[in-house]
Amino acid sequence: SEVYNHKVVEKKWQEVWDNEKAFAATDDYSKPKYYALVEFPYPSGQGLHVGHPRPYTALDIVARKRRMQGYNVLYPMGWDAFGLPTENYAIKNKIHPKIVTKNNVKRFKEQLHSLGYSFDWDREINTTDPNYYKWTQWIFLKLFKAGLAYKTEMPINWCTSCKVGLANEEVVNGVCERCGSEVVRKVKSQWMLKITEYAEKLIEGLDTVDYIEKVKVSQKNWIGKSEGAEVDFLIMGKEDKLRVYTTRPDTLFGATYMVVSPEHPIIDKYKEELTNWNAIEEYREMAARKSDFERAELAKEKTGVVIEGLSAINPVNGKEIPIWISDYVLMTYGTGAIMAVPAHDERDWEFAKKFNLPIIEVVAGGDVQNEAFTNVATGILVNSDILNGLEVSEAKKKMIAYLEEKGIGEKKVNYKLRDWVFSRQRYWGEPIPIVKCDKCGYVPLDESELPLELPEVDSYMPTDNGESPIAAMTDWVNTTCPCCGNAAKRETDTMPQWAGSSWYFLRYTDPHNNDALASKEALKYWLPIDWYNGGMEHTTLHLLYSRFWHKFLYDNNIVPTSEPYQKRTSHGMILGENGEKMSKSRGNVVNPDDIVREYGADTLRAYEMFIGAFDLSASWSEDGVKGCRRFLDRVWKLQDMVTDEEEYSRDMETKMHQTIKKVSSDFESLKYNTAIAAMMALINDFYKKNQVTKGEFKTLITLLNPVAPHMTEELWDVLGLEGRIYQASWPEYEEAKTVESTIEIAIQINGKTKATIMIDKDEEKVSVLAKAKDAIADKITGTVVKEIYVPGRIVNIVQK
Numbered sequence: 034s035e036v037y038n039h040k041v042v043e044k045k046w047q048e049v050w051d052n053e054k055a056f057a058a059t060d061d062y063s064k065p066k067y068y069a070l071v072e073f074p075y076p077s078g079q080g081l082h083v084g085h086p087r088p089y090t091a092l093d094i095v096a097r098k099r100r101m102q103g104y105n106v107l108y109p110m111g112w113d114a115f116g117l118p119t120e121n122y123a124i125k126n127k128i129h130p131k132i133v134t135k136n137n138v139k140r141f142k143e144q145l146h147s148l149g150y151s152f153d154w155d156r157e158i159n160t161t162d163p164n165y166y167k168w169t170q171w172i173f174l175k176l177f178k179a180g181l182a183y184k185t186e187m188p189i190n191w192c193t194s195c196k197v198g199l200a201n202e203e204v205v206n207g208v209c210e211r212c213g214s215e216v217v218r219k220v221k222s223q224w225m226l227k228i229t230e231y232a233e234k235l236i237e238g239l240d241t242v243d244y245i246e247k248v249k250v251s252q253k254n255w256i257g258k259s260e261g262a263e264v265d266f267l268i269m270g271k272e273d274k275l276r277v278y279t280t281r282p283d284t285l286f287g288a289t290y291m292v293v294s295p296e297h298p299i300i301d302k303y304k305e306e307l308t309n310w311n312a313i314e315e316y317r318e319m320a321a322r323k324s325d326f327e328r329a330e331l332a333k334e335k336t337g338v339v340i341e342g343l344s345a346i347n348p349v350n351g352k353e354i355p356i357w358i359s360d361y362v363l364m365t366y367g368t369g370a371i372m373a374v375p376a377h378d379e380r381d382w383e384f385a386k387k388f389n390l391p392i393i394e395v396v397a398g399g400d401v402q403n404e405a406f407t408n409v410a411t412g413i414l415v416n417s418d419i420l421n422g423l424e425v426s427e428a429k430k431k432m433i434a435y436l437e438e439k440g441i442g443e444k445k446v447n448y449k450l451r452d453w454v455f456s457r458q459r460y461w462g463e464p465i466p467i468v469k470c471d472k473c474g475y476v477p478l479d480e481s482e483l484p485l486e487l488p489e490v491d492s493y494m495p496t497d498n499g500e501s502p503i504a505a506m507t508d509w510v511n512t513t514c515p516c517c518g519n520a521a522k523r524e525t526d527t528m529p530q531w532a533g534s535s536w537y538f539l540r541y542t543d544p545h546n547n548d549a550l551a552s553k554e555a556l557k558y559w560l561p562i563d564w565y566n567g568g569m570e571h572t573t574l575h576l577l578y579s580r581f582w583h584k585f586l587y588d589n590n591i592v593p594t595s596e597p598y599q600k601r602t603s604h605g606m607i608l609g610e611n612g613e614k615m616s617k618s619r620g621n622v623v624n625p626d627d628i629v630r631e632y633g634a635d636t637l638r639a640y641e642m643f644i645g646a647f648d649l650s651a652s653w654s655e656d657g658v659k660g661c662r663r664f665l666d667r668v669w670k671l672q673d674m675v676t677d678e679e680e681y682s683r684d685m686e687t688k689m690h691q692t693i694k695k696v697s698s699d700f701e702s703l704k705y706n707t708a709i710a711a712m713m714a715l716i717n718d719f720y721k722k723n724q725v726t727k728g729e730f731k732t733l734i735t736l737l738n739p740v741a742p743h744m745t746e747e748l749w750d751v752l753g754l755e756g757r758i759y760q761a762s763w764p765e766y767e768e769a770k771t772v773e774s775t776i777e778i779a780i781q782i783n784g785k786t787k788a789t790i791m792i793d794k795d796e797e798k799v800s801v802l803a804k805a806k807d808a809i810a811d812k813i814t815g816t817v818v819k820e821i822y823v824p825g826r827i828v829n830i831v832q833k
């Protein structure tokens with residue numbers, strides 16, 4: 034055969050697959066279904082990155098294998114195309130974001146196409162298409178009508194460079210996740226989604242799905258469920274109380290002072306009576322300049338100021354204790370006030386040491402004057418009256434019962450999760466379908482008005498005053514109230530990029546439906562998604578947001594499952610040759626187009642699967658790419674060694690069954706690299722023999738097809754096999770044939786090995802066969818007194 038020409042072969046089969054609509058999911062709902070999903074890309078101006086093919090190939094392998102196993106497979110692709118980079122590019126180059134998106138999508142699509150993915154392109158979606166975002170707006174209206182979307186004045190995270198408000202999830206280590214610029218707090222009126230209402234369901238649902246452990250853990254930590262109590266402390270000499278949230282009600286006897294957050298309303302309420310107002314005001318101004326992130330940092334030096342003129346009473350022992358202000362207490366969590374127990378809380382301990390406040394041990398087992406004792410598993414309560422002698426967990430229960438009985442507190446669950454800031458002051462997003470009327474307030478558009486399309490604007494430039502550029506389009510903004518008919522204004526903020534991706538997987542099931550986001554039948558058949566793979570960085574963003582929307586839609590009878598994704602896995606990043614993140618500035622970016630041109634798509638696919646353990650990051654290596662190409666070339670050349678034999682040859686049978694078993698199971702468990710290694714080992718055996726039967730070769734290329742679909746399709750054709758390889762059945766193995774049926778046994782005479790013999794592994798008369806062997810029979814000259822068989826290994830014949 035000739036040298037493998039990937040350019041010709043890959044183009045040829047891509048055309049055939051397109052013409053045959055080879056990978057279209059059918060609407061035949063009687064077949065078993067399989068829905069495989071990868072995160073749809075943001076079509077950036079840079080084009081496809083070599084990071085994209087890693088997850089796309091992995092699930093393409095799963096999708097192709099499932100088709101061969103007889104499933105009706107849905108493996109779709111689309112574009113998450115609203116968002117800042119496109120808008121920023123549009124501003125810089127004065128091109129409409131619509132055009133920018135169109136061009137970028139075209140390029141991405143060509144690139145993905147060149148990689149031979151088995152996407153069902155008839156179901157392609159685009160979040161910026163009005164026929165798509167009509168349903169994003171529709172869901173928003175449902176949320177609004179359910180009271181889960183509301184507008185409120187609040188301090189938000191404001192990126193000084195993007196000039197846009199960010200969700201908490203988009204602020205990483207105090208800076209904008211996207212551009213790395215400083216994030217400051219700015220008070221703005223914002224649309225919010227009440228994801229907090231679903232906090233409990235979002236935790237509980239995790240028990241019903243098959244997600245990799247680190248995804249579950251990080252979602253749980255992000256939601257941050259905390260169980261404890263709220264307790265009222267009377268303010269000395271006032272008819273007023275200060276309520277705190279604590280996870281350690283058992284330590285109440287050790288509360289030696291209180292701390293309120295600098296924003297706590299109690300401060301302003303008693304402003305006139307406070308004798309150190311100047312110091313307090315100064316402290317509050319300083320705190321206002323810090324982000325919550327900085328304030329909550331454990332390691333930072335504690336600061337604070339006491340409130341002179343107010344004090345509180347510890348409700349369990351009647352003692353008077355001071356009230357301090359410190360920025361380590363956040364107004365956005367619990368009640369914004371705490372009881373400080375320095376003996377058993379690290380932050381309180383540091384604060385107490387710094388300001389010389391009393392430290393009273395209430396849980397024995399540590400040395401609380403020298404460090405906080407926080408171990409709750411072993412400690413026993415002391416200095417605590419009714420709680421003395423109890424373990425921490427029992428003491429908590431007893432204290433809560435006591436508080437509830439006395440009416441001074443109650444059990445309370447808190448979550449770290451905050452409501453989702455849902456508006457952006459930018460152009461390139463879904464318009465929020467709400468009208469503001471002076472008389473009626475925020476009024477939803479009628480569903481029949483959807484989609485509410487983005488207006489054409491003169492400038493996409495964001496404004497410094499924090500208003501969307503749409504606000505300048507008065508023709509569009511000025512409207513009438515859907516409720517009373519008076520003059521009113523449209524909402525000019527747009528939705529965040531996370532909106533369109535919060536439900537896109539539903540649309541793929543029925544992408545052309547004009548009457549519903551998807552038909553009930555389609556949703557019932559295709560949901561839940563059987564396997565969803567995506568980036569670890571989306572765990573507390575897209576993955577959480579979309580589960581929230583899905584649960585809301587489930588509660589409203591729009592989708593049939595309470596969870597969208599049955600299984601979730603995440604891939605590691607692909608780094609540059611130097612082990613660093615690929616970036617223009619480092620000059621280590623690999624363009625997938627170059628690899629496809631020089632080595633072929635199949636090589637790129639095989640390489641990205643072979644590069645290392647799927648869930649770990651891996652460094653790019655051009656040598657590794659070449660190695661994968663050599664492997665494929667060796668498969669290609671095997672065609673010259675193929676015999677007419679349809680069966681597996683005797684000596685290859687075990688290996689064939691073993692390889693089918695290994696590749697089949699490795700493809701299911703993210704071990705693509707070892708699956709490929711097993712196929713490499715198999716072809717080495719063929720090369721050793723210089724021969725491969727037609728049956729063996731057929732199995733080999735079928736196993737390899739999900740990884741290298743083009744070349745194997747061509748080889749199938751060359752062999753004159755029936756139909757196409759993509760329509761072939763997945764090879765089967767017999768468990769019994771995966772173990773060697775004959776084994777080699779050493780034959781010893783008086784403990785010395787004299788010969789070996791091949792026997793069936795179930796052979797019972799091993800010593801009879803051994804004695805019958807010529808080389809042994811000759812040597813048995815005396816009387817055999819004993820025959821010892823060590824199963825599977827040795828026969829020892831003892832003679833005198």
Ligand code: ANZ
Pocket residue numbers: 259260278279280281284361362363364365366367368369370371372373374376377378447
């Ligand atoms: C007394 C106490 C004693 C506490 C003790 C802890 C240990 P999680 O688990 O994160 O929910 N706290 C409550 N509200 C706060 C706020 N707004 N800002 C900062 N800290 C706050 O933590 C709850 C604990 O964090 C609460 O329990 C409270 O301190 C503190 F040995 O109360 B604890």
Ligand code: ZN
Pocket residue numbers: 470471472473474476514515516517518519521
């Ligand atoms: Zn009105």
